[in-house]
Amino acid sequence: MNRPNNVEVVFTPEMYPNFENEEANVVIIDILRATSAICTAFENGVDEMIPVPSIEKARKRKEEGYIVAAERDGNVLDFADFGNSPFNFTEDRVKGKQIAYSTTNGTRAIHTAKGSNMVIIASFINLSAVVNLLAKENRDVIILCAGWKGKFCLEDTLCAGAIAEQLLASGSFNTICDSAKASVDLWKLAQPNLLKYVDKVAQRERLQRLGLDDVIEYCHTPDSSDKIPVYKNDRLIEISNL
């Protein structure tokens, strides 16, 4: 019998070097709101998305003719077409298009993981699709939470726990990672009334101050999409186009 694959959870991109494993599939989570927005865009038929780390590069993409979705700390950048709410990525805006996309924390997490076997974009929105892929892949898994400016975020951790719980329950995965175990326990605690639990997360308060908290329920509702965005050659594409 083969050894079970390892599943680990990393709470911030800054902690990733302590976990790095070139053979692993890395799952990126930024529930409020980057990976929820990316999953929505692919559900609505976007052709590809280019994660852009800096404001300067986002501006350059705009000059090149790309649609640009970009904000910093919840504020849409002046040259961008729209901001990072999942509700912006409607079918009429994104279907068949190429979009350059830049956010505070999510883009950084994606770039951090690019040395791994495969970089997968996950959210509650495509939860089951991602779990099924990971189970089929038969490789070690690192779940990388985007966090917030180097800090731990509860909502990312809950989604990490939801994925880790299902992988561990399959019997093909194991963990000795305390952050994976904590994530699973927090997920089990939150799951019976997820929206009530996330009422206390700091990022919800930040979005509420900016009037951007209309996405909370949508971003915590599982399985509205079976599309899986992956990062390849500096672009996000749907996994069936790999």
Added chain:
Amino acid sequence: MNRPNNVEVVFTPEMYPNFENEEANVVIIDILRATSAICTAFENGVDEMIPVPSIEKARKRKEEGYIVAAERDGNVLDFADFGNSPFNFTEDRVKGKQIAYSTTNGTRAIHTAKGSNMVIIASFINLSAVVNLLAKENRDVIILCAGWKGKFCLEDTLCAGAIAEQLLASGSFNTICDSAKASVDLWKLAQPNLLKYVDKVAQRERLQRLGLDDVIEYCHTPDSSDKIPVYKNDRLIEISNL
């Protein structure tokens, strides 16, 4: 009415720069085993302890005539008098003595926090004494977990949660920190059967492989001491000697 003080939890020393607050009291936690050992030494009458970050500096202290307690990854350094198990710091060995002390993670956490108002050494062993001090001090509190080589450790987080829960319950503290909220929730989950819960932590497994897990129950038993070690002028002393 004054604003409530802020309580935050930091999961690793590497994350501390995102939280730094010169006005705060910083509580250092390394349950398995550094801060449990330090609290034991002060309970047994040690005069002062010098946290030493490097092996070279520990060797130098030995040459200067200090008693040296030092290990790396659970192995006692060849020139040291003994290792880092709390059970080494018996009254006959430590009473009235000066001890140089170096560990894998704990010493680094202590040095990380030295720009703050006061650096306090906490463990389950002196839990209530530390909570009472923090409540009396009426300042912001940062609870800094030592972690393990840059990774999150559950047992440190549980003790952080136990402290944060009591401070928040007092009504004089508030938090918007997701890691504080997660720590409190994990503590509430673990508390009813703490020893059973910590059976799953990675550090217990590491210590067990080295035959060093005899300290688990002792290190998770609250309030066997009311001594509070604090870090001042590069030394740990008992707070009543400040």
